Amino acid sequence: MKRFLAFLALSSFAAVSFAADHNQAVTDLIPKLADADVAARSDAQMQLQQIASESSKPGHAAEREALGKVLAAKAADSTVPQPARVWIVRQLEYMGGAEAVSAITQLLNGNDAELRECARRALEKNSAPAASDSLRAALEKATDTAWRIGLVNALGWRGDTASVGLLAKQLDDAAVGSAAALALGRIADSASVQALWAASPRRASVGDGLVLAVNKLLAQGNTTAAKVIAQKVQGEAGSSALKAAALSVLAKADPAAAPQLISDALTGADAKVQQAALAAAVSLYGKDFTSKLAPLFPKLGAGAKIQLLALVDASAEPQVIAATADADESVRRAALESLGRIGSAASVPVLLAAATEDAKPGKSTAEAALRTIPGNAAAAVIEAAASQGEAKLRVAALNALGGRKQTSALPTLFHYTTDADSAVRKAAYSALRSMAADAEIEPLAKLVLTGKAEAAAALEAAAQRANDKPAAVKTLLALAGSDDKTLAALLEPLAVLGGDDALAAVVKLTKNADADTQDEAVRALGSWTDIAAARPLLDLASSPDAKPNQHLLALQGLMRLVKSVETEPTSRRADLAITAMKSARDDGEKKLVLSGLGAVPHRKTADAIKPFLTDAALKKEACAAGISLAEALVRTDRNNAKALATAVKDATTDQGIQRRVERVLSR
């Protein structure tokens, strides 16, 4: 007892101390909260918010109460400027308790509309029972419609059973009735439900109120009352949405009746009610959902079948397979789609058959399902189907293997590249292209070198996917040996792989005696994976001896790299484009380089474009490049972007470009 008294004394002392500290802090802040310079109020507002937050931390009940008292006193003090009082009451909204009710009630009944509304909000959140008394008293004398709605809702959110009679009186009011119905629903005692019934559940808001009431009763475990209300709502609901809601809550309130309710809904014609029924069934049946509902399947209409097919689990596979023969095309497709999710090996033949039916619209659905059908057994059946049987089924299986990226099938895919049937060969290459990587580079390169042109795309894709690119280059260079013709056949994958060794080999080919080989090598440099090819391309472009077509190819390749290799610093790419311009031989090539300059946002490219804005032959392309550049540059270098845009503006009368210029200049 002594300890308790000592604790009390200490607490009281602490509270007094808190109150004094807080009173001083709040008093000091008040002038700033009402500063004539509105913008200057922010800091004080944040400081008061911080004090309120600190004082309402868990375990600081005495401090919170002490601050609550201080704030309440200031809020009620008419000598405190209004803007400060508003901010003070906003803090009380989130930390005020019983100690603040009296003061806030004064504001609730005052003449200042803003403070009145703040007070209503604060009382709505205040856990003290007296807050409800104040709100009720205010509603009794309220006349303004908006104000009444606010008070009605505050009482509803508080679940204030004492206000039921008062709220019931509002139900027939055209403006306030809906709010009253929802408020009564949130209160959810027998009197509030009675009041709602008296107002007819056919009225939408009353029905919604009753649904809220059932939900609250269910949350409280009062299923008996919930069931009675839910049954009545279901019997009288007018709209589809309310019927759905009534079914949903009734199924929960009355689990014994739920199966029949769900069954009736699913065999009915209302899609919304069916949707709610299925959601209710998921809750009711849990893991038994499929076994309970699958037997209903034959009795359902197309819409319900489609919804159900999307929810059943693997135990329904036989019914889903049967549904792939449904007379309704949309059901058939939904069933195929469902097999892609829940099917097993048994479903694969069905899907393969559907994937070969060109005339039926389910083909693409079946193909997609084959890509996703789960399980190793299904995967094995697809793989086996690729090896034998009708060609069209084999093609479907090969396409599925590719789509699934079923790498276990990679070794066998090579067998099918020599199949007698051209469609099978084509599908095998296509599947290889989908998933080949490091290990397939050598065999694919060998196919390419033996003249199998279809292998080239797969080899390029494998190169793209390769993890160990230097090793892949080594493999290709070893295959080529010293034979330039063989090397020339591997240019595209080398360009994709990149690296010093590949680059050296390709550069060497640009000097090959055969002109076509030279051209192919220059093209390969132009499609290089990184900026490393820029130097040899620039050398070619700068060489006075370069043949015209190779000169152009080199510039084209260089501009592609400048535009696309965004991992390279813009400064470096700008330098490349500027140097390239110096080697442009005619206006056509200059236009090409202008497009590159316009794609690299840097002040150097901006400066490089400007001289061409006054060149009659190049003005159009220079303006296009200039405005594109300015639009990109404005994000990082506003001054240079605007200077360029201004120069473009002076150089063109094109309305479209002028509009773009204005947008840049307005940034």
Place this chain on the structure above:
Amino acid sequence: MTTHTTRRQFLKSAALAGAALGFPTIVPSSVFGQNAPNSRIGMGLIGLGLMMGGHQGHMLGRDDVQVLAVCDVHRNRRENARQSVERAYANQRATGAYKGCEAYNEFERVVERKDIDAVVVVTPDHWHAPISVAAMRSGKDVYVQKPMTLTIREGRIMSDTARQYGAILQVGSQQRSERAFRKACELVRNGYIGKVHTIYAGLGEFAPPRTLPEQPIPEGFDYDRWLGPTPWYPYNEARVKGDYGGGWRCFWDYGSRKNGDWGAHHFDIIQWALGMDDSGPAEFIPKGYEGTEYQTHIYRDGAKVLRDHPDRKGHMIRFIGEKGEVCVSRGDRLDTTPVSLKDQPLAPNDVRLYASNHHEDNWVQSIKTRKANICPAEIGHRTATICHLSGIAERLKRPLKWDPAKEEILGDAEASRWLDRPRRAPYTYI
């Protein structure tokens, strides 16, 4: 509030159901809006600011949708939108003429129309829940922009309403419909980077909210309705401006600032990747609390999400696991460690996530089939909950413990008051 088991069961079924929705359309003829002209889905567009442009263009380009109404509190905006809709439909007709789109100031006028089957809600955050709930109770389907709500309680109400009223609600977290994000999530979900322990997400910062002087309310702008359920403040253009760099998004009254803006996207993806769509983190620690360098939330298994950690390797989100990493961004950018993971095919028994290649199309297809869409209300609610709890912790400057099953803040009664906010009269309905 419904039981956790119920929601979890439903979500899991719904997610599985949708796992293959990248498939072509399946449409029974019975499911089109029966009252809409030519059996199209009658559509209302509500909130005609920056974000609506793309949605409006998409809906006008569809032959299974008829935009019948537009709604905004800016008179000029709604009139321009009405004309734009009618012009688009006129251009599609041989006669070159069309009238039939109404413009409203009050969303209630849209929601009460029987010929409207669905609404697109692209208002500021504080109007999302009131409009969506009213629409669902009136039998409409809803596409609502992210974050789905202003408060956590609104989210529970929206999710329960959608489920009980048989509504199709989709949240505009469109990153779920981007291939790279799906692939990233599948890699993480299926354990290809091992147990995930750290995730970095880049949200950026807004300027602090400011106290603003009063300006005259522009002619034709219903400012009181724009404020709607939020506290009254004098009008100032900076408060109401739609601006991705700030505007109303800076103010706590209208959202959870960056947490509600980019957080609604990236936290959503993290939830998806971790398989937490029916749950959420257990702890929220604000930046600055006892030296915490980055705003953090922590899942029960220990996975930590750090906001704005700079070491994201140039990406929006970086997942770090015991065996590797996945980095992902918009623009189909996906990088992995090891690099080979990027092309890692899923094994036959791996989880395949719901595949959607177009977010709005996915919603329209969902309306037709009544099947789950890629981002239904429960998912939107769980993601928005993270946004809001991060915001509450930031405001209160203290950590919060969260029970995602009971949806309660643990041991902090005052923080719990922030689970909902009182609404300004008369805009108190939800």
